[in-house]
Amino acid sequence: MATRRVERTQESRRLLVAAAAELFAEKGYRQTSFIDIAEKAGISRGSIPWHFGNKLGLLEAVLDDRLHAMLTGFAPPASPRLDDVLDQVVGFIRLPVTRLFITLLGEAVEVGSPIREHFARLHAALRQGVRARIAAEALPAGTTPEAFTVILVGAVIGVHAQWRVSPEAVDLEAVRATLRALLPPDLGQA
Known part of the structure; x- marks a missing residue:
């Protein structure tokens, strides 16, 4: 009986998320x-505070769930080749789960937004992941790995937002090829 109740609880939580x-x-x-x-989940609204405390708790569960789903599809490549990393970036942009992050970004930039801190942590994690793949000696003279990482992450977020708004106007393969041409060939050899 307890096992069945736990299963129902987990299923309710999954449906709500x-x-x-x-x-x-x-x-x-x-x-x-x-x-x-x-209504969308087909579960009583009283279940939401019971499972998550409040709306922000539910958002945290959603972001954790979507980030996990996203990172599962974005595992480090077997080789640090730049082409492999760029393939993953384009794949990341195309994941349906990443739409959530673009939609919420507008709210996250507002001062006092309850989701601002979540996005600050997400962006820090993205910068850390990118920075770990950059060979500092491959960067142009006068360029710091930290600043270069901010530019790369910003470019990906910007391309992603543009593609979500106007997918017919943004050719992701052409963007990938252009980024490949602009980046130092041994950048990913960290």
């Missing part, structure tokens, strides 16, 4: 209500 992720990606965090989430 999936519904919230979809709605947050469509409508944004602030515009999504408990009622919207409960």
Whole structure:
């Protein structure tokens, strides 16, 4: 009996996270209500505070879940070749789960936003992951690995946002080829 209750609890939590992720990606965090989430999940809205405490707790669960799903598809390449890393970046942009991050970014940049700190941590993790793959000696003279990393992460976020808004106007393969041409060939040999 206890096992069945645990399974139902886990399933309810999973349904709520999936519904919230979809709605947050469509409508944004602030515009999504408990009622919207409960209706989409087919679960009573009283379950949300029971599972997550509050809406911010649910958002944290959604971001953790989506970040885990995203990183699962973005494992370090077997070789540090720049072409392999660029292939992963384009694959990352195309993942449906990453739409959530672009939708919420507009809310995250507002001072006092409840999700601002989550995005600061996400961006720090992205910079750290990119920085770990950069061979400092491959950078142009006068360039620091930290500043170069900020530029790369910013470029990917910007390309991602543009592609989500106008996929017909942004050729990801051409962007990949151009980025490849601009980057030092031995950049990924860290």
